[in-house]
Amino acid sequence: MSQSDNTTEATEATSDRALEFFQDRFDLDDRSLATALDTALERNVDYADLYFEYTTTDSVSLEEGIVKSGDRHLEQGVGVRAIRGERQGYAHSDDLSLDSAKLAAGTARAIADEASTQSPVAIHSPAPSHDLYPVDVAPTDVPVATKVDWLGEIDRYARAKDPRITQVMASIVSQYKHMLVVASDGTRVADILPLVRINIQVMATDGTSREIGYQGAGGRYDLETLRDPARWQALADEAIRSALLNLEAKPCPAGSMDVVLGPGWPGILLHEAIGHGLEGDFNRKKTSAFSDKLGQRVAAEGVTVVDDGTLPGRRGSLNVDDEGTPTRRNVLIENGILVGYMQDRLNADLMGVAPTGNGRRESYAHLPLPRMTNTFMLAGQDDPEEILKSVDNGLYAVSFGGGQVDITSGKFVFSASEAYLIENGQIGAPVKGATLIGNGPDVLTRVSHIGHDLELDQGVGTCGKDGQGVPVGVGLPTIRIDGLTVGGTEG
Amino acid sequence: MSQTIDATTMETVVTHALESAKLAGASQCDVLLVEGNDREVRVRGDEVEFVKQAQERGLGIRTLVAGKDGLQTAVVSTSDLAPDAVERMAQEAVALARATAPDPFAGIPEDGFATELPDLGLFDESDFGVSLDARIEDAKRAEAAARATDKRIDNSQGSQASSGFARIVYGNHHGFLSSYQSASHGLFSEPLARDGDSMQRDYWMTAGRRLSDLDDPAIVGRKAANRALRRLGAKRVATCVVPVLFDGLTAPSLIGQLTSCLSGYSIYRESSFLADKMGEMIASSNVTIIDDGRLQGGLGSKPFDGEGQQTRRNVLLEDGQLKSWLLDHYSAKKLGLTSTGSASRGTGSAPHVGTTNLWLEPGEKTLDELIAEIDRGLLVTELIGMGFNPTTGDYSRGAAGLWIENGEIVHPVEEITIAGNLGEMLKQIDRVGSELVWRGRTASPPVRISQMTIAGE
Numbered sequence: 001m002s003q004s005d006n007t008t009e010a011t012e013a014t015s016d017r018a019l020e021f022f023q024d025r026f027d028l029d030d031r032s033l034a035t036a037l038d039t040a041l042e043r044n045v046d047y048a049d050l051y052f053e054y055t056t057t058d059s060v061s062l063e064e065g066i067v068k069s070g071d072r073h074l075e076q077g078v079g080v081r082a083i084r085g086e087r088q089g090y091a092h093s094d095d096l097s098l099d100s101a102k103l104a105a106g107t108a109r110a111i112a113d114e115a116s117t118q119s120p121v122a123i124h125s126p127a128p129s130h131d132l133y134p135v136d137v138a139p140t141d142v143p144v145a146t147k148v149d150w151l152g153e154i155d156r157y158a159r160a161k162d163p164r165i166t167q168v169m170a171s172i173v174s175q176y177k178h179m180l181v182v183a184s185d186g187t188r189v190a191d192i193l194p195l196v197r198i199n200i201q202v203m204a205t206d207g208t209s210r211e212i213g214y215q216g217a218g219g220r221y222d223l224e225t226l227r228d229p230a231r232w233q234a235l236a237d238e239a240i241r242s243a244l245l246n247l248e249a250k251p252c253p254a255g256s257m258d259v260v261l262g263p264g265w266p267g268i269l270l271h272e273a274i275g276h277g278l279e280g281d282f283n284r285k286k287t288s289a290f291s292d293k294l295g296q297r298v299a300a301e302g303v304t305v306v307d308d309g310t311l312p313g314r315r316g317s318l319n320v321d322d323e324g325t326p327t328r329r330n331v332l333i334e335n336g337i338l339v340g341y342m343q344d345r346l347n348a349d350l351m352g353v354a355p356t357g358n359g360r361r362e363s364y365a366h367l368p369l370p371r372m373t374n375t376f377m378l379a380g381q382d383d384p385e386e387i388l389k390s391v392d393n394g395l396y397a398v399s400f401g402g403g404q405v406d407i408t409s410g411k412f413v414f415s416a417s418e419a420y421l422i423e424n425g426q427i428g429a430p431v432k433g434a435t436l437i438g439n440g441p442d443v444l445t446r447v448s449h450i451g452h453d454l455e456l457d458q459g460v461g462t463c464g465k466d467g468q469g470v471p472v473g474v475g476l477p478t479i480r481i482d483g484l485t486v487g488g489t490e491g
Numbered sequence: 492m493s494q495t496i497d498a499t500t501m502e503t504v505v506t507h508a509l510e511s512a513k514l515a516g517a518s519q520c521d522v523l524l525v526e527g528n529d530r531e532v533r534v535r536g537d538e539v540e541f542v543k544q545a546q547e548r549g550l551g552i553r554t555l556v557a558g559k560d561g562l563q564t565a566v567v568s569t570s571d572l573a574p575d576a577v578e579r580m581a582q583e584a585v586a587l588a589r590a591t592a593p594d595p596f597a598g599i600p601e602d603g604f605a606t607e608l609p610d611l612g613l614f615d616e617s618d619f620g621v622s623l624d625a626r627i628e629d630a631k632r633a634e635a636a637a638r639a640t641d642k643r644i645d646n647s648q649g650s651q652a653s654s655g656f657a658r659i660v661y662g663n664h665h666g667f668l669s670s671y672q673s674a675s676h677g678l679f680s681e682p683l684a685r686d687g688d689s690m691q692r693d694y695w696m697t698a699g700r701r702l703s704d705l706d707d708p709a710i711v712g713r714k715a716a717n718r719a720l721r722r723l724g725a726k727r728v729a730t731c732v733v734p735v736l737f738d739g740l741t742a743p744s745l746i747g748q749l750t751s752c753l754s755g756y757s758i759y760r761e762s763s764f765l766a767d768k769m770g771e772m773i774a775s776s777n778v779t780i781i782d783d784g785r786l787q788g789g790l791g792s793k794p795f796d797g798e799g800q801q802t803r804r805n806v807l808l809e810d811g812q813l814k815s816w817l818l819d820h821y822s823a824k825k826l827g828l829t830s831t832g833s834a835s836r837g838t839g840s841a842p843h844v845g846t847t848n849l850w851l852e853p854g855e856k857t858l859d860e861l862i863a864e865i866d867r868g869l870l871v872t873e874l875i876g877m878g879f880n881p882t883t884g885d886y887s888r889g890a891a892g893l894w895i896e897n898g899e900i901v902h903p904v905e906e907i908t909i910a911g912n913l914g915e916m917l918k919q920i921d922r923v924g925s926e927l928v929w930r931g932r933t934a935s936p937p938v939r940i941s942q943m944t945i946a947g948e
Binding site for chain 2: 059060063066067068069070071072073074075076077085086087088089090091092093094095107110111143144145148166167169203205210211212251252254255256285286287289365367401402403404405406407408409411412413414415432433434435437438439485486487488489490
């Protein structure tokens, strides 16, 4: 462990502050928590937990040079879960009180019908394992006027950059979440999670052609980090460059070709192509294209992929997951061999393995599911320039929009927002509308070069599963994949 | 869980919120209060996987204060309906509004509020007492029917049934105050088919305002199973340009993407490729698209929109000609037009534009007849990915489906993309099918695009 003593003290402070928050505001002390849990445990359930949440989100957005509206949203509630075998009962209420928790517990336990002989729960708090995102000032406490002025600066900066920039839309989203989870094994864990995000979108117009460019950034830190002009100006520059580039981009050719992915956000490939397929629920149910493949080769030699929830300040990071399990660095693929799945408690228990700190939920109104945190490929040895030079004719994709996967067939797709043709080892004309499609279990076996330039993304990813959205991160070094299908309009 | 609150109590909360906002200094305000009661179950194999129950409420307060050259707007939301909490939120909303910029176009509608409130068939009182056990039974029947279809169906992601009931109250500073109740029920089944190493999933679903609107669970399960089975052995095809037929499950996404380009916001921002095309022929003459908020029993039906405006029938495209944008009060004012009653709104944010019941008018021929007409082409049964750019119309998505040769389905297809430009695709719609089935708020019969680029081997 390389954590300093300072970090440990701060850790205790964060989790203690979260506990105090729920105790002071909602009278949720150890005794009342134990009482609510006992209600759930009056029936013969294997496990029960209570999840309390209090989240403030504010959003300020600018268009046409002015901030037209400010939004502030308070989300609070409690979710109670009871598990019996594979069966889960869940009830939630937006009333953050002990009475509500007890009522919900009465509903959730209905999945089990026999009376229980379990002894009452004794609450204890494990020592916190990390303190990954302490902030002095909650981002939601930064005055709205400050955010409004800042957006004005962004607008003026972007418009002054190029006369072809005809629209600027920018927004600042701040979130500050308190959570408390208490489980029938007595563990009680609390956390305070900041989350900030800035979005800059511009439109470039040239004659009758219009193109959009977007760049965003964020993470679990304070707003000051983003207010550094060098930081947001670089984002605005990127959005502008992307929009202007798309004005010149030609339609993308269609067919199978060698593809070089740039570093950072193209790591969405890992998220879609293999990440979802390695989530515990799909593998326990054997509905994933990766089911029963542990120990088998699923990627080329040299490919190591990890999911790491412990990176300080990252958008996908968590001190503990939404079931109270400390997050950790989980190796999914090691030198090409599948070595691990991502687990929540339910699926870990049913598969007879330990939870991995990947039990996440969108809010108190949702059941936890095995989810990714920050998923990335470790750096290799190759020089990125040499990787490009190795391709005679292909596609160089450096930025992407969204993606999606069919877990069962393993087919995934993701759409490039910035891509170029590669001609004789040189970066050629920009192309638009490129969609990459492939097969998860074999795409990484065709990775032929891995760069030494691992980058994590800027912190804008949101992953959707079963209707639940959670913040995630991705990362990738420059890699070359041989023979990937590229969708475009030029036949 | 919190207790259900009745309509009168909800109206009292809304009135109190409006008064609090005015007292705090708002010159205009409106309030939306939503109360929902939802239950959801999933069965997988013989086992109940989860049961979920919830009661939720949300209060959204929009306040506008008079600034130098217009009104300043803020929206605040909470689930705490205690009178003092509501007063605090109203004050916070006004303070937040003062920090934003005055906008000469901001405001709450002056008129057009719903006066006719017919019974739109949005719920059936006899469904209120539906038990979790009854919905578990539906899911079990769908799941069992799926698995009984064929021995190659030996696994699933489960079958899910849901029933939700809601009451919505809207009021504003003009004194307009109204409410309605609605319900929605659904059943969804997603089985897996396996043959050797090949594993495929697919789904089928039914949804409606009344339980009696739903298809029989066994039909849902069997249909889902057959869709999964027919995907077994899917392969890629060579890169080519061919006619592409979208089935009744994939065609609605095309209509949905088109209407995102008709939203008043993307028009005044010029971020839609259709921004300067009003009145023009933008699609082939067999394309008529309608959005109607007052269809009897429609899953998108409501008597008034998110700003209290009376909902109505809007013809968006008629015989290929662009006839109307979709507008709320703000985007209408920006364009010098009037609202089309299309304000969609959750409690947490300002209104934006949405559709209600949206559909493409059906044509003459059945899907089977349309397949029989194709010499060589693709029937798309599933789309994945988000490859659509509303500003340019560029379209490129992952697809799975069935390959057609000489008018017959010859094999399933996967791991391909289909690409084109929506502006051109609309003009290339050369066939519209006859089957129009509602499974959500957007419906479309099968649609054929005369040619698209398929990327494969």
